[in-house]
Amino acid sequence: MRSVRLFDCLHYDGHAWQVVAQEGQQLALKNLQTNRIRRVGVAELLGDDSYLPDAPDRLPRLDSAAVLETLDPQTRERVVFLHRHVAEVLTGTSPASDGDDDDPDAAVGRPQYAVSHPLQDRISAKVAELAAAGTPVAFRSLERYITAYRADGIAGLVDGRRTRQASQTGRMDPALVSLLEHAIGGQTNLSTGTRSRLLMQVRLEATHLGLPMPSRATLYRALDNLARAKHPFGNATTRRTQANRPDRTWGQQSPSRPGELVEVDSTPLDLMVIYPNGSTGRADLTVALDIATRTPCSAILRPVATKSVDAAVLLARALTPLPMQPGWPASLSFSRSILPAGMIPGDDEVGARIAAKPVIVPESITIDRGKVYVGSTFLNACERLQISVTKAAPRTPTDKPHIERVFAAINSGFTQYLAGYVGPNVVNRGSSPQAEAYWTLADVQNLLDLWIVAVWQNKPHPGLRHPAMPKKDLSPNEAYAALATVAPTINVALDRDDYIGLLPVAYRSIQGYGINFEGLHYDSADLHPYRGVKSGLPLPAGGRWEIRYDPYRLQSIFVRDHTRGVWIEAEWSLAKRTLAPFSLDVLRAARTAVARRSDTVAGVDVVAEINRIQTGGAATTKERKAATRDSVNTPVVPAQTVVADPAATIEPTPSGVPTADPPQTRSPKRRAARRIDDEDEE
Known part of the structure; x- marks a missing residue:
């Protein structure tokens, strides 16, 4: 509490002053150094932060005015009792708040407590009264209560033992x-x-x-x-x-427009899936989440730890609608053909749901410090797209709280309904979730993409509220529509060439048969003028041609014709025999499986093995155990040195799922390298 009186000395506005006069609400201040007079309003003076009186404030403090509200009932009753009697000794009348308004003596006062009597006589009369009433108080005690009441008001009558703060450790050293x-x-x-x-x-x-x-x-x-x-x-x-957790108050991020802040992170999915080699294991899920609308811009699943190329592909998929991504329609059609009827709706319904999901261009991305994101591939892609990157503090998941919560929501709303769910920890895990694994990575990827556009984007989120409707939870699609009207953003969608430009890069020569990439031969009629011709590109190309490939859809690769500035799509020579687009992991698993049981590698065998993997992987528990054991003990054999028995075939099982022949125990014979997509001559 602040106060000012006539002739007070004080400091104000950096100078020493004395109050020499007052006219209404105006004070006349005299500068003690220059004797200059300055007129200041009382409210202006007392409200200024530079005001400082030379003498301590003589007004009582009010911080203990509500002390009765902090006491237990027994202590409060004792304080009220003392207050009534101490006030009567000092003022001659009992306080009106005691409920004695109907007592005429309470208003008039009793003669033995009249202020005309000496204080000692009034104290003696009160001591005698309390003793007669059966609530004795000693003379010295009543004197102390009166002194405390004069100094601190009613708070001085509280027993200090009732308000003493206890230490966590008591009197311990x-x-x-x-x-x-x-x-x-x-x-x-x-x-x-x-x-x-x-x-x-x-x-x-x-x-x-x-x-x-x-x-x-x-x-x-x-x-x-x-x-x-x-x-x-x-x-x-x-x-x-x-x-x-940080030792400070958590900050709050409230972006006001779509794409203003995007969080990217990876986590193991709580689901056992069938790996391309037939074994079972968990998949890594990488998600880019827009905070303003809670829209997952894109999500990618991998059977092993996410690589840096995946983070770059994540950006490409975030900026490209699903139907415009090369290979996605074919992959969806294949999943619809092998999954239970009705699990994936028709093309028209899927197209409507995908069209309702917005394509959001990130302005700023928050990442952790994992090698996946701090690598040159991801950072160069962000720089090319003019996206600022913010690195979270080391080992501080609270810097990306929204996406951490989305991972939990995906597990509770999507993953737990699939066979092979392992639960959030070993305490909640079933007896053998690996034996329940049913889904391949491609199936889970397609189901997750459709779940995001059909369920997540239309589900109200408690963190999405509009000022005009503060009590209504909005869905991500509704939040985007609301924000886009007040903060319009640039609507961008990558075309085919832009999408290809964000894919991983490699360099290959163009031979008479086409391009050899990962042991497969890709060809196109547009490559005729460049067969056997060097590209003329400097290192690291070294005369080879630049190609781009999608590690999740290898049915085609893209060759950069830098002379004309176009991308040439080269298709695998046996792509039409595959059931659906396949990933690089599926190709390597198929090639390894064929090489393990044969001494030659024919293209028809690789195609059959890819199709078998895409329809469910290993068909029996015995095969899965063998695949898991062999994946640990058997190194991957490069395609250029693998040879296989041309007589080895893949026989279909009664269930219609092709299975591989048992592994051969004999050592493979050394023969000349052969292109694996050559078919056996009839």
Whole structure:
């Protein structure tokens, strides 16, 4: 509380002043150095931050005015009792708030407490009255109550023992408290133990330092009070998560337009899938999430740790609608043919849902410091698209809280309904989820893409509210429509050439048969003028031609004709025999499976193996176990040196799913290298 009186000395606006006169709400201030007079309003003076009186403020403080509201009922009743009698001794009348308004003596006052009597006589009369009423108060005690009441008001009548703040560790030696805190902090990365283990460590250190030890019960009470928020004796994962939280208030990011802030991260999906080699395992999910609308711009699944090329492909898919991505319509048609009827709707319904999902151009992307994102491939792609990149703090998932929550939502809304769900941790895991694995990566990828456009984009989100409708949760599509009207963005969609430009790059020569890439031969009529011709490109091309490939759809590659500035699509010579577009992982698994059981590699065998993998992988548990064992013990054989038995064929099982012949025990014969897509001559 601030006050100012006539003739007060004070500091204001950087100078020393004295109040010499007052006219209404105007004060006349005299500068003590220059004797200049300045007129200032009372409210202006008291409200200025530079105002500082020379003498302490003589007005009482009001911070304890609500002290009665903080007391327990018994203590409050005692304070009200003392207040009534102390006030009567000092003023001659009882306080009106005591409820004695109907008592005439309460308003007029009793004669023995009239202020004309000496204070000592009034105190003596009150002591005698209280003793007669059965609530005695000693003379000295009543004097102390009166003194405290004059100094602090009603707060001075409160028993200090009732308001004393208790320490977390009581009267324990501060050095011993420091040992406890250090021991609790050291549990973050240790396996969870018991309290007795930690206290034994503290006792040994305290004995070495010569510190006095309190009782066992005191130690346990202090330990419980110090360890409440750190979970040193709970789940180790919870403890490490708590340790990663920043020691400050969490910031809030509230982008006002689509694409203003995008978060990118990867996590293992809580689902066992069938790998291309027939084994089972979890997949890595990489998502780019727009924060303003909670729209997943794109999502990619991989059977192993995500590579840097995947992050660049993630950008390409984020800026390209699904139907415009090369190979996606064919992949969707294949998934519709092998999945249960009705699981994937018709083309018209799928097209309508995809058209409703917005294509959002990122302005800023927040990433972690993993090698996936800090590599040159991803950063160069962002630079080319003029996207600013922000790196999150090390080991701080709270810098990307929105996408971490989306991962949990995908598991609860999508993954848990699929066969092979493993749960969020081993405590919630079934007995053998790997035996329940049913879906291939391509199937899960297509189902996830459709779930995002059909379910997620139309589901109300509690974090999406519009100021005009503060009580209504909006869906991501509705949030985009609302924000796009007040903050219009540039509508961009990559065309075919732009999409190809973001794909991984490689260099190959153009031979008479076409281009050899990953052991497959790709050809196109547009390559005729360049067969056997060097590109003229410097290193790292070294005269070879630049090609781009989609690691998830290898039925075609794209050759850059830099002389005309166009991309030539070269198709695999046996692409028409495959059931659907296949990934690089599927190709390598098929080639390895053929090489394992044969001494020659024919293209027809690779095609059959790719088709078998795409229709479900290994058909029996025995084959899956063999695939898992062989994937660990058997190295991948390069296509240029693998030879196989041309008589080896793939026989269909009664269920219609082709299976591979058992692995051969004999050593492969060394023969000349042969292109794997040559068919056996009839």
